Amino acid sequence: MAEQISAGLPPVSIRVSDDAHAVLAAQHGRALAARLGFSVVEQTACSTAILEIARNIVKYAGAGEVTFQAVEDGEQVGIVVVACDNGPGIADVNLALQDGYSTGGGLGLGLPGARRLMDSFQIVSRPGQGTTVVMQKWRSAAPVREHASSSRGRP
Ligand SMILES: Nc1ncnc2c1ncn2[C@@H]1O[C@H](COP(=O)(O)OP(=O)(O)O)[C@@H](O)[C@H]1O
Ligand SMILES: [Mg+2]
Numbered sequence: 001m002a003e004q005i006s007a008g009l010p011p012v013s014i015r016v017s018d019d020a021h022a023v024l025a026a027q028h029g030r031a032l033a034a035r036l037g038f039s040v041v042e043q044t045a046c047s048t049a050i051l052e053i054a055r056n057i058v059k060y061a062g063a064g065e066v067t068f069q070a071v072e073d074g075e076q077v078g079i080v081v082v083a084c085d086n087g088p089g090i091a092d093v094n095l096a097l098q099d100g101y102s103t104g105g106g107l108g109l110g111l112p113g114a115r116r117l118m119d120s121f122q123i124v125s126r127p128g129q130g131t132t133v134v135m136q137k138w139r140s141a142a143p144v145r146e147h148a149s150s151s152r153g154r155p
Contacts (some may be wrong), residue, residue, distance in 0.1 A: 001135070009035075009070040016083075017063035024055035025066045029081060032068055036077050037143025038102040046079060046137055052110035053083045054134050061087020061131065071136075078138040085132075090125040097123070103150055 002152045014025045030047035038046065050066065057064035064085030071078050097115060099114075102108035115121040117134040125131040 006039070011067055011069045013065050015017060015065050016054045017055050017057050019055060019058055022051055022058055025054045026051035028063065028068060029079065032099070033079055034146055036070055036079065036139055037145065038139050039141075039144050042137065044045040044141060049114035049117040050081055052114045053061070053081070056110055057085045058082060061085035078136055080134065080136045083133040084130065086130040089127040090128055091127050091129055093125055104124070104151045110143060
């Protein structure tokens, strides 16, 4: 990611310590994706992945932070989301990424689902120190203009 530069928007961090904050983080991710011209499907992918990761912070670590950064690389425009906490960490990241694995009585689909929805997905975790999830999604094609329906009727 070294060659990427900010797409002119400053990074934004949202502190997450309950599920309402997780929803706010997901909404912020959707809004940023929309602003960058992501399709509605791509916006939904971003917000769904962010909601899962942010809810994991609340459930397993109690609190943490989700940071959003718009990036560009040549013609490409994307979103990088970094979610970090100082919680208990994940002992076996590969296990945690398997469908159906949960230590919390959940469905165990949050991490693997988020990984599938994004273009890149990394977890760095140390037991007792915390967890950082870094995930990225590129806009797939030409930018989709927000409120495209308002152009109806124009020549
Ligand atoms: N931020 C985190 N801190 C500690 N453990 C986590 C964190 N996020 C996920 N995990 C671990 O990874 C497992 C899988 O997470 P996930 O796929 O979201 O499923 P679920 O939330 O349904 O358990 C969790 O059960 C938990 O053990
Ligand atoms: Mg989860």
